[in-house]
Amino acid sequence: MENKVKVCVENLNVHYGEKQALFDVCMDINQNEITALIGPSGCGKSTFLRCLNRMNDVIDICKVEGSIKIDGQNIYDKDIQVEKLRERVGMVFQKPNPFPKSIFENVAYGPRIHGLAKDKTELEEIVHTSLKKAAIFDEVKDRLDETGTSLSGGQQQRLCIARAISVNPDVILMDEPCSALDPIATAKIEALMEDLKKEYTIIIVTHSMQQAARVSKKTGFFHLGNLIEVNDTETIFSTPANDKTLDYVTGRFG
Amino acid sequence: MNSNSLKISNENLKRRLNAERRFKFYGVIAISLALIFVLILFTNIISKGYSAFYRTLIEIKIEFNDKVQPEMFKQMSDTEINKLDLYSFSKKNIYSNFPDIEKKSDKKKIIKLFSIEFEEEIKTYINKNKNNLGNTINLYISASDDIDQIHKGNYSRDIPEERRRVSNFQLSIYDELVGQNKVKFEFNLPFFSRGDSREAELAGLGGSLIGSFFTMIIVLLLSFPFGLFGAIYLEEFSKRNRFTDFIEININNLAAVPSIVFGLLGLGILLNTFELPRSTALVGGITLSLMTLPTIIIATRASLRSVPPSIREGALAVGASKVQTVMHHVVPLALPGSITGTIIGIARALGETAPLLLIGMVAFIVDVPSSPLDPSTSLPVQAYLWNDSAERAYEEKTSAAIIILLSFLILFNLIAVFIRRKFETKW
Numbered sequence: 262m263e264n265k266v267k268v269c270v271e272n273l274n275v276h277y278g279e280k281q282a283l284f285d286v287c288m289d290i291n292q293n294e295i296t297a298l299i300g301p302s303g304c305g306k307s308t309f310l311r312c313l314n315r316m317n318d319v320i321d322i323c324k325v326e327g328s329i330k331i332d333g334q335n336i337y338d339k340d341i342q343v344e345k346l347r348e349r350v351g352m353v354f355q356k357p358n359p360f361p362k363s364i365f366e367n368v369a370y371g372p373r374i375h376g377l378a379k380d381k382t383e384l385e386e387i388v389h390t391s392l393k394k395a396a397i398f399d400e401v402k403d404r405l406d407e408t409g410t411s412l413s414g415g416q417q418q419r420l421c422i423a424r425a426i427s428v429n430p431d432v433i434l435m436d437e438p439c440s441a442l443d444p445i446a447t448a449k450i451e452a453l454m455e456d457l458k459k460e461y462t463i464i465i466v467t468h469s470m471q472q473a474a475r476v477s478k479k480t481g482f483f484h485l486g487n488l489i490e491v492n493d494t495e496t497i498f499s500t501p502a503n504d505k506t507l508d509y510v511t512g513r514f515g
Numbered sequence: 516m517n518s519n520s521l522k523i524s525n526e527n528l529k530r531r532l533n534a535e536r537r538f539k540f541y542g543v544i545a546i547s548l549a550l551i552f553v554l555i556l557f558t559n560i561i562s563k564g565y566s567a568f569y570r571t572l573i574e575i576k577i578e579f580n581d582k583v584q585p586e587m588f589k590q591m592s593d594t595e596i597n598k599l600d601l602y603s604f605s606k607k608n609i610y611s612n613f614p615d616i617e618k619k620s621d622k623k624k625i626i627k628l629f630s631i632e633f634e635e636e637i638k639t640y641i642n643k644n645k646n647n648l649g650n651t652i653n654l655y656i657s658a659s660d661d662i663d664q665i666h667k668g669n670y671s672r673d674i675p676e677e678r679r680r681v682s683n684f685q686l687s688i689y690d691e692l693v694g695q696n697k698v699k700f701e702f703n704l705p706f707f708s709r710g711d712s713r714e715a716e717l718a719g720l721g722g723s724l725i726g727s728f729f730t731m732i733i734v735l736l737l738s739f740p741f742g743l744f745g746a747i748y749l750e751e752f753s754k755r756n757r758f759t760d761f762i763e764i765n766i767n768n769l770a771a772v773p774s775i776v777f778g779l780l781g782l783g784i785l786l787n788t789f790e791l792p793r794s795t796a797l798v799g800g801i802t803l804s805l806m807t808l809p810t811i812i813i814a815t816r817a818s819l820r821s822v823p824p825s826i827r828e829g830a831l832a833v834g835a836s837k838v839q840t841v842m843h844h845v846v847p848l849a850l851p852g853s854i855t856g857t858i859i860g861i862a863r864a865l866g867e868t869a870p871l872l873l874i875g876m877v878a879f880i881v882d883v884p885s886s887p888l889d890p891s892t893s894l895p896v897q898a899y900l901w902n903d904s905a906e907r908a909y910e911e912k913t914s915a916a917i918i919i920l921l922s923f924l925i926l927f928n929l930i931a932v933f934i935r936r937k938f939e940t941k942w
Binding site for chain 2: 314316319321344345346347348351352354356358359360361370371374375421424425427428
């Protein structure tokens with residue numbers, strides 16, 4: 262059974278000044294699935310991910326061409342409001358980056374600026390549900406006033422996931438979310454992703470091929486700015502169509 | 516490996532260790548020299564200046580008579596008493612404390628032992644005690660600056676009489692008073708409340724303290740908001756191009772411009788073009804703000820830059836706008852650094868003298884300013900003015916003014932260090 266296409270990328274070209282980072286990338290990403298992006302460092306997979314919620318806009322020299330449609334709407338259209346887009350496409354970063362504020366404030370910030378809660382009880386409700394969805398509520402429910410930075414690395418990352426889902430997005434982008442975490446924390450995040458995909462479309466960039474194999478339904482392999490191959494994860498790891506992919510997944514380079 | 520190879524040192528290693536020892540030794544020497552100089556400076560200033568914090572009083576007896584009766588003061592208000600002419604009454608009463616002296620020239624010398632404002636001091640005493648005055652009262656009035664210096668031991672009595680400001684006759688009277696236990700020290704409160712004066716025993720820091728206070732308020736009000744928002748705009752919002760590079764270079768250059776140049780600017784633009792009132796804390800404040808502004812901008816930009824980009828990304832990723840990201844997350848984290856920079860900038864402005872000389876804050880001003888629009892001096896300028904005065908008594912006042920100035924600077928820097936320690940987030 263194929264899920265419906267959520268994100269449709271066509272002919273995406275990205276330049277950082279003179280240097281071209283992505284070449285004609287075309288890719289469909291299905292709803293309520295986890296899609297993994299793998300490839301050696303500097304291959305453009307993070308750049309690709311950051312195009313999906315226009316985080317590259319902050320970089321002056323970055324130029325994006327082509328189209329990215331989410332639910333049929335091109336997010337690079339002129340009348341698109343970036344703030345609204347990022348409300349729908351959340352992001353979790355490589356290094357946990359909670360705000361140096363209380364745990365509660367970390368999660369409440371998004372709903373507050375978007376006016377998602379009418380009053381304090383509603384805001385608390387949103388914060389609690391988000392923390393529960395991120396599987397961290399039980400660990401922090403007694404100390405919501407403590408600063409987010411006082412948590413352990415794995416907890417911080419789950420707090421960041423709670424922060425991302427607090428504004429009720431459709432898509433969650435994860436940029437190597439476990440690279441700064443130990444195996445136990447990583448396992449927790451992976452289990453969490455398994456839960457989250459029921460509600461959200463998840464796209465994860467990872468350096469760990471085992472992780473891609475464990476969590477994702479589909480995998481895309483990037484090399485030198487080109488999307489070499491995208492297919493079912495099983496196929497990519499067992500019988501890839503491209504030799505480069507085979508070399509990479511078998512550890513011959515990268 | 517030979518078991519002894521870790522113990523036997525070879526020539527090369529010896530040389531390296533010696534070099535290390537020499538390097539440490541040079542460092543210790545440099546630090547010690549610096550500390551010694553600071554110590555000499557502080558001992559010098561404090562030993563010269565501490566005596567300005569107390570003053571000499573002499574006890575005298577006042578007898579009321581038929582013309583000036585203690586009862587008559589009861590109905591009078593303070594201002595009425597202050598308007599009375601009690602000069603000759605006071606003078607005669609002082610004379611009668613020394614019944615043996617009859618020559619007129621000697622009587623004049625007696626009066627010179629006391630502060631020139633003896634009449635006012637007697638009136639002040641009457642004012643305070645008008646409801647329970649007896650027929651005779653004993654009160655302390657200030658000694659003249661020369662007797663004050665003698666009593667503090669700042670004047671040597673051994674120099675020949677013709678070169679001394681206090682005659683042998685006056686000294687003998689003074690010794691007599693000391694013998695009768697009528698001379699005492701008291702904390703010099705007027706030194707902190709009065710304005711400048713040509714009479715050394717009356718000159719105080721009050722005017723320049725208030726002047727400096729007003730000036731610093733103006734500096735704070737002008738340079739902090741402009742500096743903060745200027746830095747936020749340049750660091751977070753402006754696009755990097757030739758124009759902003761040009762501005763950045765200019766700000767850095769401005770921070771290194773000699774302060775007297777800002778004085779010339781203040782004189783040329785604020786006083787001559789805009790005709791703002793001369794010698795006022797307002798003009799001084801604006802001039803010093805121009806000097807402080809680059810310091811604050813540079814400090815604020817540095818602390819904005821030290822906020823990790825991941826915080827900005829975190830806020831942007833939940834859909835905060837650029838302004839929200841900066842105002843909600845970046846600025847609060849950069850604020851301690853910015854405030855620290857501001858305090859240090861203000862401390863620098865507080866000690867600044869040269870630009871104030873050019874805009875006329877160097878005038879002799881007796882009245883304590885009551886607003887930033889009144890003519891005033893500032894602490895360092897007051898020290899500079901006193902240092903130029905001939906009387907010996909101003910020497911201790913100069914040092915005392917510097918002690919007060921240094922205390923404020925140290926206090927400001929301590930506050931800055933405290934804020935940095937307490938509120939700065941470590942990453």
